[in-house]
Amino acid sequence: xxxxxxxLWRDPALPWVEARRACHSRACYKAHSHPTFxxxxxxxxxxxxxxxxxGEERLSPGTLVLVPAQRVHACNPHPGQAWxxxxxxxxxxxxxxxxxxxxxxxxxxxxxxxxxxxPALYRDFCELNALLFSAASVxxxxxxxxxxxxxxxxxxxxxxxAAPVPELTKPAVHGLIKYIEAQDLAQLSLEHLANQxxxxxxQLIRAxxxxxxxxxxxxxxxxxxxxGRLLLREGLGLAEVAYRLGFADQSHxxxxxxxxxxxxxxxxxxxx
Numbered sequence: 001x002x003x004x005x006x007x008l009w010r011d012p013a014l015p016w017v018e019a020r021r022a023c024h025s026r027a028c029y030k031a032h033s034h035p036t037f038x039x040x041x042x043x044x045x046x047x048x049x050x051x052x053x054x055g056e057e058r059l060s061p062g063t064l065v066l067v068p069a070q071r072v073h074a075c076n077p078h079p080g081q082a083w084x085x086x087x088x089x090x091x092x093x094x095x096x097x098x099x100x101x102x103x104x105x106x107x108x109x110x111x112x113x114x115x116x117x118x119p120a121l122y123r124d125f126c127e128l129n130a131l132l133f134s135a136a137s138v139x140x141x142x143x144x145x146x147x148x149x150x151x152x153x154x155x156x157x158x159x160x161x162a163a164p165v166p167e168l169t170k171p172a173v174h175g176l177i178k179y180i181e182a183q184d185l186a187q188l189s190l191e192h193l194a195n196q197x198x199x200x201x202x203q204l205i206r207a208x209x210x211x212x213x214x215x216x217x218x219x220x221x222x223x224x225x226x227x228g229r230l231l232l233r234e235g236l237g238l239a240e241v242a243y244r245l246g247f248a249d250q251s252h253x254x255x256x257x258x259x260x261x262x263x264x265x266x267x268x269x270x271x272x
Contacts, residue, residue: 004082006263008271010233013138016091017145019129020262023084027262028076031214032222036089037107038067040075041125045083049075051113051160051213064116064125066154068092068107072213086129095149102150110212114157121157124148172197173211185224186246190216225260228253232269241265 006022018036023044031050042059049057049065051073059065059075067073069092077083092109099106116122128148132141176197180188193216194204208216224245231241242253257265 006267007133008263008268009133010271011138011141014142014145016094017132018089019132020087020089021084021129021133022086022262024082025084025262026077026082027258029074029262030259031072031074031218032225032260033070033072033212033214034067034089035069035092035226037069037092037095038090039088039125040065040067041086041122041129043084043086043126045077045081047075047077047083047085049073049113049115049160057115057160059115060117062117062119062122064118064122064157065160066107066114066116066157068109068111068113070109070212071111071113073113086126088125088129090145090149098146098149104150104153105155107154112159114154115160116154116157118157121152124152172199173207176208177212180220180223185220185227186244188220221256222260225257228257228265229261229268232265235269238265238269 004022004024004026006020006025006027009019010017042061042063044061046061047059049059051071057065065075075085092106096106125148128144131144176193179196180193190201190204194201197204199207205215208214208219212219214222224247228241228245231244232238236244238253239250242250245253247253247256254264254266257268261268263271
């Protein structure tokens with residue numbers, strides 16, 4: 001059985017993009033979202049993609065899934081099987097500006113995920129990712145990324161029926177999301193959030209889950225992990241990041257981080 005392997009690429013000169021390759025992976029992810037626009041490609045094996053709605057999509061080799069920022073999703077191998085995949089995470093604000101320059105619409109945060117089974121798009125994506133992992137110059141890599149994103153209109157790909165756009169059931173929930181983003185994530189609790197909007201805890205769970213696809217607890221945990229990625233990229237130590245994010249200890253942070261990101265915090269911090 002080939003050994004599982006996962007590698008990350010990022011470059012401080014191109015801070016708006018991060019890439020990953022995973023081979024023979026059996027790692028499973030909890031439902032989560034990213035602050036980035038994410039593109040995933042299945043290279044070998046198969047997986048199940050789920051969005052915020054009911055049902056799932058089977059992804060076979062050569063399939064790409066396009067996930068807008070803040071779209072709750074999970075993509076996992078079939079039980080007992082391994083798969084190989086590639087990921088690209090692109091800063092949502094940078095992408096919106098780039099797409100505007102290209103005359104193409106950018107997916108809004110929380111919009112439906114889209115699935116492509118076009119061989120040409122998969123081939124172009126693989127060529128781009130291979131270039132990012134190569135010794136090519138920063139200028140060549142940046143130009144290739146811009147060209148790839150400008151050459152392909154992702155809105156032309158079919159929306160994933162398993163991931164309908166969630167609706168905000170109460171204006172208060174939308175305001176609560178903004179409130180969460182401005183607070184110390186380590187100090188927030190379900191009771192505190194419920195008091196903030198004048199709702200019972202169960203009412204808040206139902207309304208928040210309808211609006212985001214996650215319970216308040218899962219949303220806060222996901223937000224803490226996304227913030228942790230930023231702190232690790234800044235070079236902070238694992239113990240300091242765990243403390244700042246309010247985890248009980250470093251081992252707890254490591255377990256949760258790997259469930260969301262697929263690699264340990266140490267591996268993520270060391271990636272170049």
